[in-house]
Amino acid sequence: MFQFINTLLIGITAGSIYSLMAIAIVLVWRSTRVINFAQGGLALASSFVGASILAQQISFWIALPIAMIAGALFSALTEYFLLRPLLKRSGDKGEEIFLPIIATLGLLGIIKTILNFTYGDRIGSIPPPISDKGFVVGGQVIALSPMRILILGIVLFLMVLLTFLFQRTNLGLALRASSYSPEISRLAGVRVDVIRTAGWAISGAAGAAAGILQTTNGSGAISPESFEFSLLLVFGFVAAVIGGIESLIGAVLGGLTLGVILAFILMYIGGSLVFFSAFLILIVILIVRPHGIIGVKGGRRA
Amino acid sequence: MALTVSELTIHHGAICAINNVSFTVPQGQLTAVIGANGAGKTTLLRALSGLNKSTHGHATWNAHNLLHSKPESIVRHGVSHVSEGKAVIPELTVNENLELGAIWRKNKRETRETKDQITSIFPRLGERLNQRTDTLSGGERQMLAIGRALMSKPQLLLLDEPSLGLAPLVVEQIFQTIRDLTTTMGLTVVLVEQNAMGALKIADNGIVLNLGKVAVTGTAQSLIADPQVRAAYLGY
Amino acid sequence: MHKVKTLRFKTGIGFFLIGLCVFFLSNVVDEWRAFQGATVAVYVVAIASIILLTGYSGQISLGHGALLGIGAYAAALAQIYAHLPIWLCFVTAVLVTAIFGALLGVAAARLSGPYLAGTTLALAVGLPSIASQFSILGGEQGISFNVGWPPLSLGADFTQYKWFFWIATIAALIMMWFLQNILSSRYGRMWRAVKSNSVAAELAGIGIGSSKVLAFTISSGVAGLAGALLAMTTNNVSPSVFPLALSFSLATGAVLSGVNTLGGVMIGSLALVAIPEIASSASNLWSESENTAMILPELIVSALLILTVFLAPKGPIEKLRARHRH
Ligand SMILES: Nc1ncnc2c1ncn2[C@@H]1O[C@H](COP(=O)(O)OP(=O)(O)OP(=O)(O)O)[C@@H](O)[C@H]1O
Ligand SMILES: [Mg+2]
Numbered sequence: 108m109f110q111f112i113n114t115l116l117i118g119i120t121a122g123s124i125y126s127l128m129a130i131a132i133v134l135v136w137r138s139t140r141v142i143n144f145a146q147g148g149l150a151l152a153s154s155f156v157g158a159s160i161l162a163q164q165i166s167f168w169i170a171l172p173i174a175m176i177a178g179a180l181f182s183a184l185t186e187y188f189l190l191r192p193l194l195k196r197s198g199d200k201g202e203e204i205f206l207p208i209i210a211t212l213g214l215l216g217i218i219k220t221i222l223n224f225t226y227g228d229r230i231g232s233i234p235p236p237i238s239d240k241g242f243v244v245g246g247q248v249i250a251l252s253p254m255r256i257l258i259l260g261i262v263l264f265l266m267v268l269l270t271f272l273f274q275r276t277n278l279g280l281a282l283r284a285s286s287y288s289p290e291i292s293r294l295a296g297v298r299v300d301v302i303r304t305a306g307w308a309i310s311g312a313a314g315a316a317a318g319i320l321q322t323t324n325g326s327g328a329i330s331p332e333s334f335e336f337s338l339l340l341v342f343g344f345v346a347a348v349i350g351g352i353e354s355l356i357g358a359v360l361g362g363l364t365l366g367v368i369l370a371f372i373l374m375y376i377g378g379s380l381v382f383f384s385a386f387l388i389l390i391v392i393l394i395v396r397p398h399g400i401i402g403v404k405g406g407r408r409a
Numbered sequence: 410m411a412l413t414v415s416e417l418t419i420h421h422g423a424i425c426a427i428n429n430v431s432f433t434v435p436q437g438q439l440t441a442v443i444g445a446n447g448a449g450k451t452t453l454l455r456a457l458s459g460l461n462k463s464t465h466g467h468a469t470w471n472a473h474n475l476l477h478s479k480p481e482s483i484v485r486h487g488v489s490h491v492s493e494g495k496a497v498i499p500e501l502t503v504n505e506n507l508e509l510g511a512i513w514r515k516n517k518r519e520t521r522e523t524k525d526q527i528t529s530i531f532p533r534l535g536e537r538l539n540q541r542t543d544t545l546s547g548g549e550r551q552m553l554a555i556g557r558a559l560m561s562k563p564q565l566l567l568l569d570e571p572s573l574g575l576a577p578l579v580v581e582q583i584f585q586t587i588r589d590l591t592t593t594m595g596l597t598v599v600l601v602e603q604n605a606m607g608a609l610k611i612a613d614n615g616i617v618l619n620l621g622k623v624a625v626t627g628t629a630q631s632l633i634a635d636p637q638v639r640a641a642y643l644g645y
Numbered sequence: 646m647h648k649v650k651t652l653r654f655k656t657g658i659g660f661f662l663i664g665l666c667v668f669f670l671s672n673v674v675d676e677w678r679a680f681q682g683a684t685v686a687v688y689v690v691a692i693a694s695i696i697l698l699t700g701y702s703g704q705i706s707l708g709h710g711a712l713l714g715i716g717a718y719a720a721a722l723a724q725i726y727a728h729l730p731i732w733l734c735f736v737t738a739v740l741v742t743a744i745f746g747a748l749l750g751v752a753a754a755r756l757s758g759p760y761l762a763g764t765t766l767a768l769a770v771g772l773p774s775i776a777s778q779f780s781i782l783g784g785e786q787g788i789s790f791n792v793g794w795p796p797l798s799l800g801a802d803f804t805q806y807k808w809f810f811w812i813a814t815i816a817a818l819i820m821m822w823f824l825q826n827i828l829s830s831r832y833g834r835m836w837r838a839v840k841s842n843s844v845a846a847e848l849a850g851i852g853i854g855s856s857k858v859l860a861f862t863i864s865s866g867v868a869g870l871a872g873a874l875l876a877m878t879t880n881n882v883s884p885s886v887f888p889l890a891l892s893f894s895l896a897t898g899a900v901l902s903g904v905n906t907l908g909g910v911m912i913g914s915l916a917l918v919a920i921p922e923i924a925s926s927a928s929n930l931w932s933e934s935e936n937t938a939m940i941l942p943e944l945i946v947s948a949l950l951i952l953t954v955f956l957a958p959k960g961p962i963e964k965l966r967a968r969h970r971h
Contacts (some may be wrong), residue, residue, distance in 0.1 A: 122715045142759040204758030209900050210954045215939050216947025222942040277512055284509050287500045293480040294490050296513035304819035344763045379777035389764055
């Protein structure tokens with residue numbers, strides 16, 4: 108029982124971070140109907156921005172928002188300079204899906220070389236800002252630590268912020284409308300191009316937050332060749348697919364579900380199967396429920 | 410203050426959908442554009458609202474050049490387009506669809522007034538503001554599409570087949586509303602229709618398009634009386 | 646029919662000539678070049694398998710490195726536990742990977758582009774770590790795969806790398822010949838029909854799903870062979886031989902070759918081998934820093950990828966052809 112609850116806590120914390128990454132993927136998907144395979148790389152670059160601010164002895168509470176702003180900027184630049192010109196050229200149908208994928212892969216390589224060039228084999232460090240020692244309950248150390256509570260708190264705060272943005276503001280309305288029907292949105296006066304860039308920017312910020320939190324929750328260190336961030340991308344993608352890839356709530360639930368399942372696999376079956384299970388879960392969902400487990404009914408698919 | 414189109418030519422690849430078309434729509438009047446399937450009616454309207462690129466020609470509204478602007482800036486110059494086939498966003502609520510139409514307008518108080526005005530024209534929308542749009546009937550969706558266009562407070566309204574797929578009674582109701590809008594709000598309206606008789610009955614003027622060219626123009630009455638138009642488009 | 650036969654005859658002669666060239670080449674180059682030659686041949690097989698999948702059947706894979714891994718492990722296990730002769734190990738690699746590919750293909754056939762890309766990426770990320778779970782796979786150290794010394798009949802000074810070069814080249818020639826034939830067969834026409842217009846193909850009675858599964862199966866089988874060949878050159882099969890970066894490299898090679906035609910496959914394969922070498926000699930000229938030598942290849946490759954996407958989205962060969970036509 109004790110172990111069960113501990114595993115659950117670990118899973119929920121990790122899952123909340125996957126949720127953020129899933130949101131990042133969903134936002135890009137809804138803006139431009141592509142998956143950004145450089146999303147992990149962008150998150151890594153933003154995390155390095157955060158790490159270099161922390162290295163100046165500046166507070167985590169300043170580093171996090173600055174990293175998120177950097178993430179937003181990187182992502183917006185990607186949309187503006189890479190995806191927009193690419194999607195503007197009308198190619199034949201087979202190319203349309205292939206080229207953005209390749210372009211984002213190319214970008215991933217460029218991000219990595221830039222990071223390698225600036226940081227070399229130095230690693231960036233993002234230590235937990237508060238204690239990550241588990242609380243002691245009845246003489247036993249549980250998985251819940253101040254740091255885990257903080258992570259959950261930050262994720263929750265960002266979710267509330269995003270919900271407010273999407274449901275209560277004009278920008279949110281424009282983002283949703285342009286994703287469902289760019290043409291009607293343009294006729295209604297929405298500058299869809301700008302809104303797409305905005306969608307990418309928000310996605311970049313969410314990805315940056317995911318990157319920073321993932322690092323504090325894990326090893327506390329990042330390197331330009333980090334495998335962790337490829338994993339984060341894959342987990343975020345799986346979470347997004349579980350949630351039906353269109354819906355933000357779906358992304359959150361998908362992330363939590365995945366986090367908990369993987370935590371239990373790690374605890375009860377074996378650590379080396381965790382990564383492969385993510386793939387298996389993805390396959391099963393795509394075959395059994397291609398609209399996602401939590402996919403909102405009536406949501407559109409590409 | 411009028412819509413002036415001159416020598417407009419539009420190609421879709423090799424197909425010439427609009428071929429050297431010229432006409433004028435006087436301010437405050439309702440002009441019906443009729444023609445067979447594929448005559449180029451939709452293509453014409455989409456060019457006027459910036460969705461289609463033209464090959465050649467001019468089109469101006471209030472001295473504003475329509476052909477080299479983007480849809481999102483044309484709507485800011487008082488031109489609203491209700492595109493073909495119930496132009497609403499089903500995933501949004503009725504209220505959000507309406508709000509979308511006014512999203513670029515700065516003055517929130519005026520926007521609210523416009524919305525009140527629209528819900529009094531279409532009371533059924535007012536009753537369903539918080540419902541998701543995919544729960545609406547076809548007729549209600551068409552009303553919402555028109556309502557969304559009106560939220561931009563246009564002076565020129567471009568309507569593409571508002572009667573499409575609606576029951577005769579609903580069609581009559583919508584046509585009547587369009588007529589009333591023209592008169593009471595002083596709107597200028599271009600109404601593209603397959604239902605030629607219904608459209609000409611409420612219109613001031615008519616334009617018959619055939620294979621991308623203007624075949625006949627004139628007052629609505631004169632078109633209804635024209636034996637050729639009657640034979641080809643009115644079916645008697 | 647007659648025309649097809651002469652065509653096949655001609656390509657047969659072509660392959661024979663290529664083989665002859667490689668034979669003479671292998672006699673004049675040094676050890677290191679022979680090793681690089683073997684690597685090029687391995688990439689030819691691997692990239693051809695991606696081109697078949699993407700260019701002809703319209704499916705995307707970012708995880709072919711994982712399929713190579715499966716083939717390599719299959720070959721090594723066949724050698725260690727079943728003591729199969731070496732050529733049967735290669736056949737095992739093809740069969741096992743093809744079976745795995747068929748299973749994966751059933752799922753893949755239902756997925757559209759970005760989903761399939763994500764799924765295969767998840768495979769590439771997830772598969773290598775399995776090696777640590779089962780002791781038979783040898784964990785991080787991996788297991789050995791040894792094709793043995795060249796037969797004595799080839800002469801005493803016939804080196805190991807030259808032997809690799811020969812095996813890989815022969816395998817590559819056989820595979821290219823096989824793929825050429827498949828593509829000009831009924832199946833090839835079927836794939837092209839599905840790719841260019843799936844609705845029309847369905848109306849014409851082509852099973853879209855099964856045509857895609859077939860493409861995935863064949864592509865996987867070919868990738869499995871490439872994996873076994875790669876393991877041959879490293880003498881060893883371990884997760885580090887098949888990292889995520891390999892999958893990305895292969896996708897890159899396919900794009901540089903031009904995904905729509907098998908004909909360009911040499912371009913991408915040569916690029917993957919030559920770029921690191923050119924980059925390292927270039928960086929030696931400019932700067933002393935080791936760092937530059939390390940990152941320059943990736944920078945060049947990534948820049949080439951993006952340039953290709955913008956300037957020659959159909960690949961260098963079709964770009965040249967288009968220019969000739971004008
Ligand atoms: N996007 C497009 N690409 C190619 N051809 C097009 C495109 N849109 C329209 N066309 C062609 O242009 C011509 C005019 O089409 P348009 O839609 O304007 O006709 P319409 O008068 O609105 O017909 P309907 O009454 O059926 O709506 C048709 O021949 C049509 O096939
Ligand atoms: Mg039409």
